[in-house]
Amino acid sequence: MRDQALKPTLDGTVTVSPEYALLLDAIAPLDVARTDHRGWNSDLWGRTLRIADWHRLSPMLFCHLASRGDAPAPVRSALERAYLASSARSLFISDAQRRVVGALLAAEVPALLLKGAALVETVYPDPAQREMLDLDILVAPEQIARASLALAPLGYRPSEAADALGETSMQLEPTSPHAPALVGREQLVAVELHHHLTIPGEGRRFQIDQIWDRARPSSRGPHLLPSPEDLLLHVSLHFTRNRLGGSYRRRHTGGALAQVCDIARIVEHEHLHWARLVASARSYGLDTRVFLALFAARELGVAVPEDALAELQPHGFDRAVGRRLVTLRVLRADDHLPVRTLRWMLAPSREVLSRGWNADPTAPSSLARAYMRRAKAHAPLARSAIRQPGMFIQDRRLNGQIRALEDRM
Amino acid sequence: MSTGPEVVLEERLRRQEGVLAQEAHGRTVLLRLEDGGYYALDEVGAMIWELCDGSRAVAEIVALLCEEFDAPESTVQEDVLEFIGDLRRERLLVVDAA
Numbered sequence: 001m002r003d004q005a006l007k008p009t010l011d012g013t014v015t016v017s018p019e020y021a022l023l024l025d026a027i028a029p030l031d032v033a034r035t036d037h038r039g040w041n042s043d044l045w046g047r048t049l050r051i052a053d054w055h056r057l058s059p060m061l062f063c064h065l066a067s068r069g070d071a072p073a074p075v076r077s078a079l080e081r082a083y084l085a086s087s088a089r090s091l092f093i094s095d096a097q098r099r100v101v102g103a104l105l106a107a108e109v110p111a112l113l114l115k116g117a118a119l120v121e122t123v124y125p126d127p128a129q130r131e132m133l134d135l136d137i138l139v140a141p142e143q144i145a146r147a148s149l150a151l152a153p154l155g156y157r158p159s160e161a162a163d164a165l166g167e168t169s170m171q172l173e174p175t176s177p178h179a180p181a182l183v184g185r186e187q188l189v190a191v192e193l194h195h196h197l198t199i200p201g202e203g204r205r206f207q208i209d210q211i212w213d214r215a216r217p218s219s220r221g222p223h224l225l226p227s228p229e230d231l232l233l234h235v236s237l238h239f240t241r242n243r244l245g246g247s248y249r250r251r252h253t254g255g256a257l258a259q260v261c262d263i264a265r266i267v268e269h270e271h272l273h274w275a276r277l278v279a280s281a282r283s284y285g286l287d288t289r290v291f292l293a294l295f296a297a298r299e300l301g302v303a304v305p306e307d308a309l310a311e312l313q314p315h316g317f318d319r320a321v322g323r324r325l326v327t328l329r330v331l332r333a334d335d336h337l338p339v340r341t342l343r344w345m346l347a348p349s350r351e352v353l354s355r356g357w358n359a360d361p362t363a364p365s366s367l368a369r370a371y372m373r374r375a376k377a378h379a380p381l382a383r384s385a386i387r388q389p390g391m392f393i394q395d396r397r398l399n400g401q402i403r404a405l406e407d408r409m
Numbered sequence: 410m411s412t413g414p415e416v417v418l419e420e421r422l423r424r425q426e427g428v429l430a431q432e433a434h435g436r437t438v439l440l441r442l443e444d445g446g447y448y449a450l451d452e453v454g455a456m457i458w459e460l461c462d463g464s465r466a467v468a469e470i471v472a473l474l475c476e477e478f479d480a481p482e483s484t485v486q487e488d489v490l491e492f493i494g495d496l497r498r499e500r501l502l503v504v505d506a507a
Contacts, residue, residue, distance in 0.1 A: 063434060087433040088447030091440040095429060128433050188445050 019048040020257075020331050023057055026064035027261040028301035038070055045075050054333035055257035056131040058082035063129055087128035090120065094127070096189040097135055099154055101223045104139065107150035112138040112215050112224040114194060115238070118231060121220060123265035131258065134190040137223075138211070141195035148193065156191055197234055199241070203284045210280075228270035229277040235262045236293035237286060243329040244292070244402050256330045263297040267304060274308035281312060288314045288406050295322045296330055314405050321401045328391075328398055345382065348374065416467060416490045416497065421505040423463030428501050430458065439501055448499065453478075457492060463505035467493060 016024060021035035040048075052058045062079035065071040071079075097117055104111045113121065116132035124130045139147045148156075198206045215224040226234060239259040266272070281290040291312035298304040299322065350367065352374075353359040359370030416422075424430075427442040437455035439448045450458055456477075460470045471486045478485070496502040 066434060084433060084436065084438055084447070084449045087431055087438040088440045088445070091429045091431050091438065091447075092442070092445060095442060126434070128431075128438075 016331065018044060019051050022048060022064075023052060023055065023061060023257055024301055026057065026061050027257060028264045028297075028303075030301055034301075037065075042072075045072060049075065049078055051333045052079075053082070054254045056255040057257055057261065059086040059131060060129045060258075060261060063126065083128055086131050090127040090130075090132060093117070093132050093135055093189055096191070098221065100135065100137065100151060100156070100191055101221055103150045103154055104137070104147055105222050107146055109139050109143045109147045109150060110212075110224065111147075111222075112212065112226065113218070114138050114197075114226065114234065118225050119235075119262055119265065121218060122225060122228075122231065123262075123269040130262075131255075134192055136192045136194060138194045138197070138208075140212075141208075144193055144195050151191065197237065198284075202237070202241070202289065203286045206284045206286070227276075228266065228272050229280060231270065232263065232266045232272065232277060233280055233286070233290060235259065235266065236290045239263070239293040239296070240289040243296075243325065244289075244399075254333075256332075257300075259293075260297050260300055260302065260330065263293065263304075264302040267297075267302055274305055274311075278308060278311045287312045291317075292322065292325060292402070292405075296326050299323060299326050300330070317405065318401075321398070321405065324394075324398050325402070328395060345378065416493050418468040418471070418486075418490075419466050421463050421466050422461045422493060422497070422502045423505045424458070424461060425501055425503050441500060446499070448501070454492060457489060458496070461493070461496075461502055 016034065018035045018037070018040070022037055025033050025035065048061075049058070052061045058079050059082055062076070062083040065076060065079065093116075097113070101111050101113075114136040116130055117135055117137070120127040120130050120132065137147075196206070196208050197203075197211065211226060211230050212224075214227040214230055216227055218225050225231075239256075242253050242259070243256060277290070278287070281287040291309065291314060294302075294304045294309055294312065298306075298309060348371070350359070350361040353367050353370040354361040357370035357374050360366040425441075429440045429442065431438050431440075432455075433449070435452070437450040437458060439450065439458070441447070453474075456474070457470060460473065465473075467489065471482065471489050474480070474489065475482050475485050493502060497504075
């Protein structure tokens, strides 16, 4: 599914396709709705439902349309199923969270909630609106092993997939931001114990101790929550990790607009000290990354203050590049984006093969086997690049433009 | 739904341990933690669910609903017995032994 959704116009504003306009009305409403869905045919609704699903916004769209009451019954029904499933999942995760945090605290391991768990507690009045896949918790680096042990009696252990890849050895890997996901007996909720928020190549000056220093207590339990500014910084960082491309570490996933929705909710519900956010982003060397996330959000209607954006804007930034980012990496819904470098696709480094594909970097035969496993797994990506050469070229061009922007910092 | 275990009007029922409930846009979602099974109740179903707290007999719940909705007792009783039977069959409610 490829959506030619965003077209810059002469006055510098943007227009979006009807499907995306409806989703944007759900996550970042304007005074006047961007689209009128009365009279839409079933094809248009079908595309909208598929796009909403890819962007993990079906529950949010359900609530938006339910308040208006004028969507066709089959559409309402399909979205309601997704919404109710999300509600049940949020119940399941909140129960797991209660037990996991309790076990960590009993082991004297302070726990700071991240991502979805922190967002549903702070900026989503209805937790079902924010689809959650797993439970992300920050613990101090030196307490990762202790935390894993504390969760074992609850049935949490590294998943079989992690075992198969030998990823348990990554627990002591200092450059990995989190230990392998732990999965409970029921195999329904994965717990990711993070000891850092960045991955190699981003924010080398990042001070994780400062995240702990600025954390706030929760009113719902003994855990901590990131400060409003750190919540936005982390969401922005994740947005760019998933959308900027150009590196094997920047893994494209679904849910681009759900990330924009997270930013919108934080801007709407948190009392943000923008100067603090700007100072943190600068001191960590993440100002370009945070800027690009907030620029994309603002382009899509989120009320990010212009002066904060101006503070973060990298020298020589071309708004056309920012809009291309929105077009190519946010307003689209397909699974296999050719957003990586050609070198990444054809000639991965030993580091990539050893870290991601369990190769022994000193053994040529092990590297060769890992290369073949990787090639097989990435065949759909290569096929996508061959099928859409134009898109591949556009994506490569954008990667280069973004890299140039980051190199200027 | 099909008829569940026979429900007696004098019985008091309470919510099963390990079943969580959450309001969800006009519905009430019930989640059975042991296997992740979930159910959505409408407004009337949610009201019955709330009334099943072990403190009152099914007959009292029927009387309360008759008063609330100004409906014939025979109709309400039939619907409540079937609904509560379903909730028992799905291991969401249990008879309160106390």
